[in-house]
Amino acid sequence: MQHLTGDREDCSDVIGIYPMLPDETCNFLVFDFDNHDDNTNGDDFANTDELWKEEVNALREICRIYGVDILTERSRSGRGAHIWIFFQEPVPARLARLFGTALLTKGAESVNQKNFRTYDRMLPAQDHMPAGGLGNLIALPLQGQALKKGNSAFIDEDWKVYPNQWQQLQKVKKLPKEFIEKKINEWSEDGVLGVLAENMDEAETEDASGYSGESLPAEKAEQNGQTQQAKSRKFDKKLKPWKKKKLQLYSEDVSGPVHLVLANGIYIEKENLQPRMQNTLRRMAAYSNPQYYKNLAMGFSTRDNPRIVACSEDFDDYISIPRGLHEKLKEKLEEGKIPYLVNDERQKGSKIHVEFSGELYPEQRKAAEEMLRHENGILHAATAFGKTAVEAYLIAERKTNTLVLVHNKEIMNNWLEDLQKFLDIDEQPPEYVTPKGRVKRRKSVIGARYAGHNSMTGIVDVVMLSSLGKPGNIDTVVKDYGLVLIDEYDIIGLSREAA
Numbered sequence: 001m002q003h004l005t006g007d008r009e010d011c012s013d014v015i016g017i018y019p020m021l022p023d024e025t026c027n028f029l030v031f032d033f034d035n036h037d038d039n040t041n042g043d044d045f046a047n048t049d050e051l052w053k054e055e056v057n058a059l060r061e062i063c064r065i066y067g068v069d070i071l072t073e074r075s076r077s078g079r080g081a082h083i084w085i086f087f088q089e090p091v092p093a094r095l096a097r098l099f100g101t102a103l104l105t106k107g108a109e110s111v112n113q114k115n116f117r118t119y120d121r122m123l124p125a126q127d128h129m130p131a132g133g134l135g136n137l138i139a140l141p142l143q144g145q146a147l148k149k150g151n152s153a154f155i156d157e158d159w160k161v162y163p164n165q166w167q168q169l170q171k172v173k174k175l176p177k178e179f180i181e182k183k184i185n186e187w188s189e190d191g192v193l194g195v196l197a198e199n200m201d202e203a204e205t206e207d208a209s210g211y212s213g214e215s216l217p218a219e220k221a222e223q224n225g226q227t228q229q230a231k232s233r234k235f236d237k238k239l240k241p242w243k244k245k246k247l248q249l250y251s252e253d254v255s256g257p258v259h260l261v262l263a264n265g266i267y268i269e270k271e272n273l274q275p276r277m278q279n280t281l282r283r284m285a286a287y288s289n290p291q292y293y294k295n296l297a298m299g300f301s302t303r304d305n306p307r308i309v310a311c312s313e314d315f316d317d318y319i320s321i322p323r324g325l326h327e328k329l330k331e332k333l334e335e336g337k338i339p340y341l342v343n344d345e346r347q348k349g350s351k352i353h354v355e356f357s358g359e360l361y362p363e364q365r366k367a368a369e370e371m372l373r374h375e376n377g378i379l380h381a382a383t384a385f386g387k388t389a390v391e392a393y394l395i396a397e398r399k400t401n402t403l404v405l406v407h408n409k410e411i412m413n414n415w416l417e418d419l420q421k422f423l424d425i426d427e428q429p430p431e432y433v434t435p436k437g438r439v440k441r442r443k444s445v446i447g448a449r450y451a452g453h454n455s456m457t458g459i460v461d462v463v464m465l466s467s468l469g470k471p472g473n474i475d476t477v478v479k480d481y482g483l484v485l486i487d488e489y490d491i492i493g494l495s496r497e498a499a
Contacts, residue, residue: 004144014076014143020124020135025090029100030123030138031059034080046077055118056081060157062107066183069173071154074161076139076146084141088174094127098192099180105194106187108283112275116286116308119193130299141165196308197287200247200328247284249336253277257339262346265313265320266329278319284329285312285321324376349400349482352459353426356396358389368393378489388415391485392422395460400482404462409450411487415462419446427459 002013019026033056035047056072060083063070073082087096100122107113125136139152142165146152153161154168162168184192253276259269268281292305313320321329333340360368368390371377379387395402404419406412429442447457450464458480468475478484 002144003140004142008145014139016137016139018134018137020093020126020129021090022129023090024093024127024129026093026096026124027087027090029085029087029096031083031085031100031118031121032123032138033082033121034075034077046075046079051114052080054114055121056083058111058113059083059104059107059118061111062103065110066103066106068103068175071168071172073141074151074153074155074159076143076152078149078151082138082141084172086172086174087180088176091177091180092127093124095177095180095184097122097124097127098184098188101192102184102187105190105192108194108279109276113279113282114314116282116306116310119307120302125302126296126299128299130301193288193308194283195247196283197285197311200284247280247332249277249280249332249338251336251338254338257341258333259341259343260329261318261343262323262326265323266326267315267318267320270317270319281319281321281329282310282312282314284325284332286310326375347479347482349402349480350458351399352401354396354399354460355424355426356393356422357424358392358422360389360393361386364390364393368397372397388418389422392419394485395419395483396423398483401458401480402460402483402485403478403481404460404485404487405465406462406487407465409464412448412450412462412464415487416446416448419460419462420444423460425459430457430459 002008003015019028019030021027033047033052035052060070060072062068063083063085068085071084071086073084075081085100101119104113104118123136123138129135141152141154143152150161154165155161253274255272258273259271261267261269270278273281286308289306289309292302292307295302295305311322330340364386367379367381371379371390371394379390381387391404404415406415423446425445427445429445431439431441433439442455442457444455445457445459447455447459447461448463449456449461449467451467454467456463456477461481468478
């Protein structure tokens with residue numbers, strides 16, 4: 001009763017609930033739109049921007065379209081929300097989470113979803129009870145102190161508090177287990193996560209969630225305390241390896257040509273694109289996070305490990321995806337018979353007079369010729385393959401000024417040595433002004449930059465990544481080159497802004 005009356009101003013009388021029961025079932029699924037970042041100030045988990053409202057409205061619209069009755073609660077802070085989905089009977093947490101995932105994926109066909117964060121907002125947050133724990137706690141709604149401010153209350157589509165909270169609780173339709181099972185089947189033709197970058201053209205295999213539609217043997221299920229989960233798995237149709245998971249773009253989702261701008265990414269104009277088209281473009285630049293599933297399977301926290309890693313970015317008028325998807329995007333547009341216009345805003349660089357003075361082995365030449373066929377690429381080869389020689393050959397063939405990014409001094413020295421050996425550059429080293437105001441000329445056309453040293457020439461330069469600044473504040477000198485080579489990109493984890 002004290003929870004409802006709110007007698008204590010510090011809200012210490014608020015009651016919370018663990019959604020997952022001891023048998024790993026739950027009576028409801030909650031989408032939590034509070035701010036649980038580590039740098040959150042205070043204990044009310046208030047959001048600091050308005051993006052959460054867009055996410056809430058998107059999910060509410062999805063639920064309306066697909067017949068899922070919900071209650072939306074404005075959180076205690078007034079700057080967050082919980083969406084509650086109630087069940088007629090306890091259902092396995094795994095089944096509830098599959099339903100929530102499939103609902104979001106199906107909703108992407110009709111409602112614009114600017115990010116994939118909602119996939120990580122479900123409570124229960126795990127399929128199974130964590131060892132030695134009880135799962136995630138969520139505060140119950142109708143907290144007395146917050147209710148006085150119109151918060152911790154169920155709200156309507158206009159974000160207004162319902163006058164009779166108990167009546168709304170009584171009216172909400174609880175979902176039967178049969179409905180949940182049926183909809184997971186209907187909505188999971190391409191797996192509950194749908195098609196992402198890593199499987200946009202692959203044969204269908206087990207879903208990224210690890211769910212294969214198979215039942216656990218009853219004996220094993222009982223040993224693991226998972227009888228309910230075992231029973232729940234038998235409903236789902238088995239995946240069909242002869243079917244293809246294929247990402248498709250549809251002409252009916254576009255009015256007129258698609259406008260593309262090539263710059264530090266591919267910027268796709270939103271104006272004439274339907275939600276399904278926009279969401280599919282975002283999926284081209286997203287992949288399932290293996291660390292998330294590893295933690296989930298081991299019963300560890302998945303916090304700070306998003307289920308889907310998104311490499312797209314939304315702006316007011318554009319969706320941006322990585323430039324490496326240029327050829328794949330054109331291929332998908334052409335498959336869908338969708339016209340497109342390209343505005344190339346990329347830096348063309350400056351032409352340089354350069355020849356390759358070495359000799360490539362047959363394997364190296366094959367790799368070099370293949371890379372020259374593409375505008376972007378990754379050279380993956382064994383140690384001692386001679387990747388630097390191949391990349392020097394690319395510089396000579398492209399004949400444009402080049403920036404080489406490295407992450408340590410040893411690699412930098414190797415590059416400087418190899419470029420001097422493999423390239424014959426017929427350019428005059430540029431002049432520069434010393435700190436005392438004297439004009440001098442660089443000793444070499446191949447420059448370098450690292451902590452405390454800058455001999456960049458703008459012709460061919462080898463640069464330590466750390467010397468260029470931090471993400472969001474990168475030296476604009478990187479924009480002046482026609483070719484950028486990144487050494488050991490997989491180790492340094494470059495973002496597009498840094499490259």
